[in-house]
Amino acid sequence: MRAELLLLAALAAAPAGAHDAGHSVTFKSVEGVRFSVRSSGASGPRVIFESADSDPVPEEWDTVLVQGVLPDPGVNLQVLKAGATDWETLSVHRFPGGRFWAKARTARAPGALRLRALDAGVRRSHEVEVFGIEVFVDQPQVPGGAPLPPRGPEDPSAPRPFVHARAEWGAVQPTEPYSPDPLVWRITLHHSDGRHTETLAESLDEAKFIQDFHQHGRGWIDIGYHFIVDPSGNILEARPEGVLGAHTLANNEGNIGIVLLGTYHPPKNDRPTQTQLEALVALGRYLVKRHGIDPESLKGHRDYKKTDCPGNKSYVAIADLRKAFAGGPVPVPPAKKRRTAKAPALISAAPDWDGAQRAQ
Ligand SMILES: [Zn+2]
Known part of the structure; x- marks a missing residue:
C-alpha cells in the first residue's frame, strides 16, 4: 500500500480561538489544517499526514473535537496529546458533501496535540480540510447569572421575515x-x-x-x-x-x-x-x-x-x-481589497472590511 501526501502551503496567520466551547487549537497561530491525499490503490494502514505539535494548550482537556471536509471514508484520523504514548483514533461522523466531525477522548491533562491521518483504503486523490480543532473537559455546563437590564415594550405584531422551519x-x-x-x-x-x-x-x-x-x-x-x-x-x-x-x-x-x-x-x-x-x-x-x-x-x-x-x-x-x-440603513459590504497595481492612483479604493485596519 502506498499513499502520498502533500501538505499544502501554510495558511495565513490568524489569532487563536473561533469556537463556542473549549480551547481552539492552532498551529503556529493558524487555525485549521489542510492536506492532500493521493491513492496508489494499495491497502493497509499507513500514516499519510502528521502535523507538528500544536501551539501550547495550558488548560486541562480530555476531549478533542475536529470538524471539516473529509470526502473519502478511507481516511482515519488520530490525535496524540503531548506526553502521551498512544495515539487516539477519532470516531468520525459523516454528512453530505464530505462534511464531518470527529471526536476522541484522552486522559484529562493539559498539553498540545498532534493530528495525523491514516490511509485505510483511500479510493481517490483528494484534499482534506480541517476547519477547526477544539479541546475541552467533557462535563455539563453551568448556566451563568447575567443581570436582566431594562427592556422596551414587546410588539407581538412585529413582522417576522420568512424563516425556513x-x-x-x-x-x-x-x-x-x-x-x-x-x-x-x-x-x-x-x-x-x-x-x-x-x-x-x-x-x-x-x-x-x-x-x-x-x-x-x-x-x-x-x-x-x-x-x-x-x-x-x-x-x-x-x-x-x-x-x-x-x-x-x-x-x-x-x-x-x-x-x-x-x-x-x-x-x-x-x-x-x-x-x-x-x-x-x-x-x-x-x-x-x-x-x-x-x-x-x-x-x-x-x-x-x-x-x-x-x-x-x-x-x-x-x-x-x-x-x-434600530431602523438605520443596511450596511453595505465593501468590495475585496484590490491587489492590482493598475488601479487609478487618484481614485481611492472602497474601504476594506479588515478588522486590523479599523478600531474595534
Ligand atoms: Zn460564536
Missing part, C-alpha cells in the same frame, strides 16, 4: 427538554467557522451537520443558536425562539444567537454578502421590535470570551448593524 432541514428533536427563556434582551452574532454555502440545499445540509456536531460532538441538547443566516440571505430556524440557547458560554440567558454560515476570518476571510446583511437586518429589526430589545445589546461572540467568532469580516459591521437594527 427546522423541519425543512430535517432537524431531530432535542435530546432533552429545552429550558424556557421567555425574557429576551440581547442578541449575539456568531460565524459557523464552517462551510460557506452557495445554495439553500447546502445550507439545509450544513444546519443538519451543525445540529449533529452540537448534539453529539459537544454534547448539547440541540443546535446551539436560534437562527442561521446563509450567504444567499436565507434565514433558517435553529432553536425555537423562547428557549434557552447554547452559544455564548455563561451568557445564554435572554440571548438570541444568530450564526452566519461561513468563516469570516483569516485565512478563509469569507465576507458577508449584501443579501445576507439584508436578511440579518430584517431578522434583527423583527427581534428588536418583537421582544423590546435594545439594539445596542447586539454583540459579537468575542465580546464575551476569547474567540475569533464571529470573525473580523463580520465583527467590523457590528456598530452599523446596531444602527440598522
